[in-house]
Amino acid sequence: MADSIAPIVAAEENLQKQAEKMDTDKMWIIMGPQHPFSHGLWTLKVKVDGEICVDAEPIVGYLHRGWEKETENRTYPKIIPMADRLCYAASMTYTHLYCMTVEKALGIDIPEKAKYIRIVADEVCRIQSHLMWLAAVGTDLGNLTVFLWCMREREFFLDLNVKLCGARMTTNYPRIGGVRNDTTELFDRDIIRTIDRFEKALWEIIALMDDSSIIVSRMKGVSYITREQAANVGLTGPAMRGCGVDFDIRRDDPYDAYDQVDFEVPVLTEGDSYARYMIRTEEMFQSCNIIRQAVQKIQALGKNAPYRLKVPSRVPAGTHFTRMEDPRGESLMYLVSDGSDKPYRLKVRSPIFTNVSSAKLQCVGARIADVPAVLAQIDMCLGETDR
Numbered sequence: 454m455a456d457s458i459a460p461i462v463a464a465e466e467n468l469q470k471q472a473e474k475m476d477t478d479k480m481w482i483i484m485g486p487q488h489p490f491s492h493g494l495w496t497l498k499v500k501v502d503g504e505i506c507v508d509a510e511p512i513v514g515y516l517h518r519g520w521e522k523e524t525e526n527r528t529y530p531k532i533i534p535m536a537d538r539l540c541y542a543a544s545m546t547y548t549h550l551y552c553m554t555v556e557k558a559l560g561i562d563i564p565e566k567a568k569y570i571r572i573v574a575d576e577v578c579r580i581q582s583h584l585m586w587l588a589a590v591g592t593d594l595g596n597l598t599v600f601l602w603c604m605r606e607r608e609f610f611l612d613l614n615v616k617l618c619g620a621r622m623t624t625n626y627p628r629i630g631g632v633r634n635d636t637t638e639l640f641d642r643d644i645i646r647t648i649d650r651f652e653k654a655l656w657e658i659i660a661l662m663d664d665s666s667i668i669v670s671r672m673k674g675v676s677y678i679t680r681e682q683a684a685n686v687g688l689t690g691p692a693m694r695g696c697g698v699d700f701d702i703r704r705d706d707p708y709d710a711y712d713q714v715d716f717e718v719p720v721l722t723e724g725d726s727y728a729r730y731m732i733r734t735e736e737m738f739q740s741c742n743i744i745r746q747a748v749q750k751i752q753a754l755g756k757n758a759p760y761r762l763k764v765p766s767r768v769p770a771g772t773h774f775t776r777m778e779d780p781r782g783e784s785l786m787y788l789v790s791d792g793s794d795k796p797y798r799l800k801v802r803s804p805i806f807t808n809v810s811s812a813k814l815q816c817v818g819a820r821i822a823d824v825p826a827v828l829a830q831i832d833m834c835l836g837e838t839d840r
Contacts, residue, residue, distance in 0.1 A: 455695070457466075457569045460793070466790070469660060472475050476683065477502060478502055479501065480500070480501055481498055481499070481500050481501075482498070482500075482501055482821045483496060483497075483498055484498075484499060484820065484824070485497055485512075485536055485578060487800060489545060489825075490588055490593055490824070490825035490828070491833075491835075492663070492829070492833045492834075492835070493510060493516070493834065493835030493836065493838075494515035494835055494837075495511065495513045495809070495833075496511070496512040496513075496514050496515075497509060497511055497512070497689070497812060497816075497824070497828070497834050498510040498511075499816060499824060500823050502528065503698045504736065504820050504821055504822070505818065505819075505820060505821075506816045506817055506818065506820070506821060506824065507817060508654055508813065508817065509599050509812050509813040509815075509816040510811040510812075510813065511810060511813070513809060513810050513835065515807070515835070515839065516835055516836050516838075516839035517654060517839045517840075518799070518836075518839065518840060520535065520538075520539065520840035521798075521799055521800060521840065523535065523636055524796055524799045525795060525796060525797065525799070526793045527795060527796070528766065528795055529541055529555055529661055529768065529794065529796065530628075530629065530766075531764070531815065532551060532796070532799070533548055533552065533606075533625060533627070533629070533751065534623070534625050534838050535549065536548040536550070536551040537623040537624060537625055538623060538802065538836075539574050539836070539840055540779075540781075540805075540834040540836065540837035541622050541623065541781055541834070541836065542581070542582045542585050542622075542685070542780070542834055543578055543582050543780050543781065543834070543837075544575050544578070544623050544624055545577070545578035545614075545624050545626065545627070545786070546575050546578050546579070546777065546779050546780065547779070547784065547804060547837075548624065548625070548627045549571055549574070549627045549766060549777065550629075550775060550776075550777045550779075550785075550786055551649060551786060552627045552629050552630075553708060553709075553777065554773060554774065554775040554788050555629045555764075555768060555774050555788065556629060556630065556764075557592045557773050558768045558769065559592050559629075559764055559765065559768060559790055560769075560771040560773065561764060561771070562761060563631045563709065564631055564707075564758065564762065565637050565754065565758070565760075565763060566751060566754045566758040566760045567630075567631035567632050567724065567741060567759075567760045567761060568633075568709035568710040568758065569710055569747045569748075569750045569751050569754075570632050570636060570742060570747075570760060571627060571709050571710075572622070572709060572710060572711065572714065572744075572747040573636075573644065573744055573747045573751070574617065574624075574626060574627070574632070575615050575747060576741075576743050576744050576747075577610050577614065577617075577644070577688060577740075577744070578780070579652070579736065579737075579740050579780045580610050580648070580669070580737050580741070581607045581610040581611060581614075581651045582611070582780040582781075582794070583733050583734075583736060583737050583780060583832075584603045584604070584606055584607040584737075585603070585604075585607060586733060586754065586780075586829070586832040587599065587603045587658065587734070588600040588603035588604050588607070589829055590730065590829045590830075591603065591662070593825040593826050593829045594667075594668045594671060594672075594825075595667075595772070596662075596665065596668060598661060599658065599661055599662060602614075602654070602657070602661065602743065603658060606651055606654050606655070606658070606818055609647050609650070609679065610647065610651075612647075613640070613643065613644055613647060613807050614626075616637070616639065616640045616643060616766075617640055618633060618634065618741055620698045628761055629763040629764050630761050630762035630763065631759075631760050631761030631762055632760055632761060633761075633794055634760075635756065636715045636751060637758050640758040641748055641751065641752060644748060645744075645745065645748060648741040648744055648745065649735070651737075651741065652738065654668060654736070655734070656738060659734055659749070661728075663776060668674055669727065670728040671826050672725065672727035672826060673725060673726075673727040674725055674727075674728050674810075675725055675726045675727075675823050675826070675827060676818075676819050676823070676830075677723075677724050677725050677817070677818075678695075678720075678724045678725075678811075678814060678815065679696060679697075680696045680697040680698050680724070681694070682814060683696040683698055683724075684698070684725075686807070686810065686811040686814055687807040687810075687811075688782070688806050688807065688808060688811055689782030689783040689807065689808070690732055690778070690779065690781050690782025690783065690804055690808070691729055691732040691736060691781075691782075691830075691832070692729050692782070692808055692811075692830060692831060693782070694718065694719065694720045694721070694730045694732050695721050695723070695724060695725075695728035695729035695731070695830075696722075696724040696728075696748055697720060697721070697722035697724065698720070700718075701718040701778055702716055702777055703718075703778045703784060704716075704774060704776060704779040704795075705714075706776070708775070708777055710713055710747075710750070713750070713825055714743050714750075715746065716739045716742055716743050717739055718739075718838040719731070719732050719735035719739065719743055720732075721812045724753040725789035726823075726826060726827055726830050729741045729830040730830060744771075752773065765777045767792060767793060767794050768788075768790040768792070768793075768796075769790065769792060770790055770791050770792040771789075771790055772787070772788070772789050772790075773787075774787040774788065776802075779804055780796040780832070781805050781831075781834065782804025782805070782808060783802070783804050783805045784801070784802065784803070784804055785801070786799065786800065786801055786802070787799070787800040787801075787802070788800075795815040799840075801831060801840060802804060803805060803837055803840070804837055805831070805832075805833055805834055805835075805837055805838045806838045808831045808832075808833070809831060809833055809835075809838060811831075812828060812831075814828075815827050815828065815831075816828070
């Protein structure tokens, strides 16, 4: 028996020695700007040695719109619809961020009811944004059912946007000094029904992902990032918290009434693609918890409570900045006012630009087939990156 196996073993050892002597050429592969994985117009140059990525270079700028320059020619209220279009998947949070920045420059404190309404609107935005991300991850991993189920659930939250302000995605709902309109009794009822139903549906989607050994194996142990590396490249949001960094602006630097609601910040120390996936799914459960508490506060304040202040059209001269927890990370706006009714300068700090810039860190060491799954965890919105 041993004599019959010996030639096979010798042949395998010979092949292994030959493979070790082979000097393979490394090759650059261009993924994008129009590529199924890219989630927008951008180019990822990947250098591969066989099937393994050894280098990567992200290239953005295909969607540059000059957003920041355009704001200098518009009065403060007219910038609100423009902020909606920074990131179509998170329009509510960016409009909220802009209004908070101007309110800080004006030195005003908005009504308590408006704070809780904004919280509800933000968390609805966070859930529908994460669902779009999860749908894309399912497609990148070859599971179309995940895409269909996530987009189905996302429609319920877009319907809530319609009931709140009449628009699905570019909502134009927050206002400098509060919100455009109060919630209705039907909205308060429907949002609770929606999140009760959604929590059950989300477990079904998680089971669909986790019961697939192929999907799990393509995320677990892939693209490992330490907390030190995350800090060095400036990763924020769920991608950062998946590396063991326990930080969330809603809790650690609260704005509006986030310090009045109880919620947990999910943090995992594994630092791989699967950890980043788990962080975002848990965040959706936490958003449902936040919405329930905020709706109770709104109902307790009653329908006669004010939800908006009248504010001056001119902003005092000075520099001001505000940050908030966007679904994709830390968003920041820096306003320079000259005392007129238009901003002298309005700068946006994009969490996505920083996260996309970490593409090299995330791709090196991964297989070329895993690149779409790895970079899907960034949850890119290239329109906001190239503003």
